[in-house]
Amino acid sequence: MLLDPNYLRDHIRTVPDWPQPGVQFRDITPLLQDPESLRVLVQHFVLRYMHQKIDLVAGLDARGFIIGSIVAYELNVGFVPIRKKGKLPFTTIAEEYELEYGSAAVEMHADACKAGDRVLLIDDLIATGGTMMAGKKLLERLGATVVEGAAIVDLPELGGSKLLRDAGLKLFTLVDFAGH
Template sequence: MPKKTAVKDYIRTIVDFPHEGIMFRDVTTLFADPRGFRMAIDQMLHPYAGERIDKVVGLEARGFIMGGAIAHQLSVGFVPIRKKGKLPGRTLSQDYKLEYGEAIVEIHEDAIQPGEKVLVVDDLLATGGTASAGIKLIERLGGEIISCAFIVDLPDLGGRKVLEDLGMDVHVLCEFDGE
């Protein structure tokens, strides 16, 4: 077995999941390996050394894993953005388009205070739909997004351009061509 020297080496590809023609990039193998997980957290933190961050926002669901670990390392609060109906308190909602249909994400309306500096985290950037919806929620609460960080970018799907067109700084650890 070849030595794993990069985050990308820890991510497996599952062919035809969840349906035929999809190359699913599975980060659970990265999360399960202590060296790989530490490498990913360290690399996601590196660009923000010395930067003021008040909150880390994780996008459902794998963004919670990375976001929680990053918030811990930074000694800042963690805020989840969840699918509709999953948060118990008063929420703000934002709809967004999926490849086939629509979805809604929510944030607690008291999760972020105006002027707080926010880092948005998720595992994978595809079309940018979920991240865009999360950005809109954070901005509606008055949060200032310093950057959006992802483990994987699928550049063929255009999500990075979508976020950059919203004025976002985007940081990714690796890319995979195709879907």
């Protein structure tokens, strides 16, 4: 059941001037809180990927964990968390990246995937693209193929989706918001 994209957009709250003045934060928590909109959201992703060969879903910390784990469950594949640095207990590999407001690093377990695995990389939002690019690099360092990057929201004016596409990553997003 694919609905008008405004259905999902209408369940995303905009919080002005957070975390700093001038930023329009796109908050997906109302979308997740409503059982119908959550189901519609998950169905969009499942319908897109159910006939593709995907071995794992990798979710980016932290909101990518929510959607990614549900999608992995529905696709009957495993889930890989890509976490903020210092949060995983086993041997990890890390990748640094730039944020809108500074720099950070993400990491994953060194045995999270293997060469040849086909992975769907998922997050809630694409802004500058740094987090998703870092996740892509981590997965590829272990020999996986990132089939596609998926997100609920794209903020195209911040250039992240263009950066990712220019790096060869296919993208699928459900809602675009002009501005940031």
